Amino acid sequence: MDVPQPTAALQPIRLGRYRITSQIGNGVSGTVYRAWDDELRRDVAIRVPHRDRLISPSQVDEYVASARQLSRLDHPRIVPLYDVGRTDDGQCYLVTKFISGGNLAGRVLRHPPFAAW
Secondary structure (H helix, E strand, C coil): CCCCCCCCCHHCECCCCCCEEEEEEEEEEEEEEEEEEECEEEEEEEEEEECCCCCCHHHHHHHHHHHHHHHHHCCCCCCCEEEECCCCCEEEEEEEECCCCCCCHHHHHHHHCCCCC
């Protein structure tokens, strides 16, 4: 199933202190943007769930609680979570390290994981 791509007019200019520079991807659960962190002066990736995924304030609270759990993970193969934010209209987003070179699905196709038993 194809997911409609947002038009340039729908792409935010900023989310909090982050300046959106481009859209990286758009899928069933949300959109990922490349952005510039004006405060720390680095590229980041911002994951914004589609509005129909988080309808109620309690769903947004659960999403942020999951982000808190994710922020506690520390492993070289896990993309670090830098920040979580909410817009004035209640939309939430996750800010992670920006890693160039495509997405996880493409990487797995190029380098399938192997299980060592």
